[in-house]
Amino acid sequence: MTTKSERTQQRIIDAANQLFYKKGYNRTSFTDVVDEAEVPRGNIYYYFKTKEEMLRAVIKHRLETTTVMLAEWDKSIKTPLDRLERFIQIMYDSTPALLRSGCPMGSLNVELAKDQPELKGDAKQLFDMFQVWLAKQFSLMGYPEEARELSLELLARGQGIIVIAQVYQDPGFLERGTKEINRWLENLERYA
Amino acid sequence: MTTKSERTQQRIIDAANQLFYKKGYNRTSFTDVVDEAEVPRGNIYYYFKTKEEMLRAVIKHRLETTTVMLAEWDKSIKTPLDRLERFIQIMYDSTPALLRSGCPMGSLNVELAKDQPELKGDAKQLFDMFQVWLAKQFSLMGYPEEARELSLELLARGQGIIVIAQVYQDPGFLERGTKEINRWLENLERYA
DNA sequence: GTAGTGTTTGGATTATAGTCCTAAATTACC
């Protein structure tokens, strides 16, 4: 059972998570979080002394939910190709959010990479988690040597497509892009 | 001849341009700009009443210098393939800056797209300028129908590679990525 | 039921941001 305190903390993390995504980390204020989470002004400092701490909690939360998601995929999806395509699928499924606010992982990294190196290190973990999982799939698919490079290439393709689709507010570009990635993956499988 | 006032304004724009790139727009303060440009605190408001205005001036400046650069390329480089490869070349040449601060155009758009729609419109012009020029090259190369799509694809590839290279601080990935783009362009040329 | 720890409040405090003002200095023009 969860205590009330734990639920409050979770409400804060959820609110911060949303706001960091929609407005960016730096443009999100404590006031924003407090309003969204509906906790009284001063209370938030009981849970997070600084904004950095809050961001780390948000990243931790994202890592946890992603871990669960990937583990489920590992269990429920049998072939590495299908798993990779499932990964691409979330891009397609998230079209509205991606057009509005970009990639939650990519845009956070781009923002923090500018001149907040300590926080950047934390945000990078999000990429690492996907990168390692993707590499495993490529490895299983028959590309153990190229696995890392292929995983980075897949991530890069996704990031690029999302940036351009967002700039041009073009869901079609996102759709064609994901289709093209799937073709690429299927060819890799074919010639493995 | 340039007046002292014009030179001061240019110094401000240059300083803002640099800072917006290195620290991001939102994290750059007037104080930062004032210090970097070495103009007295209050003087800056004689030139730019608001930060938005300053950003627009920076974007205008970037558009102007880019226009000049592309016009020069048009003049000095004969074939569309060579022009496209020249474009890719600047990515490779800018490796250190890209690893440090990302793509000046991409990161600005990603930042402003979050929740500053008015400014986002201005930043988008930077992409437009390249997009139109790239499309022209693809058109000349023999792909008039697909020109726009190919230009977006090229931009997307570039953006993706830069994001990943920055996240992983991996100049090699950037190098291999640009090489791969060149191969793709040469194949397009071959089968035009 | 009382002590003690954990939690909740709202407002106070401090720092920093953006913006404005006014007077002095400089430049441009008749």
Added chain:
DNA sequence: GGTAATTTAGGACTATAATCCAAACACTAC
């Protein structure tokens, strides 16, 4: 050379941010 317009200059002002505080409340263990 003198007057008007432009530019400089530094500090004042306001808004908003992050952070802290101390008193109240609530729950748990004895």
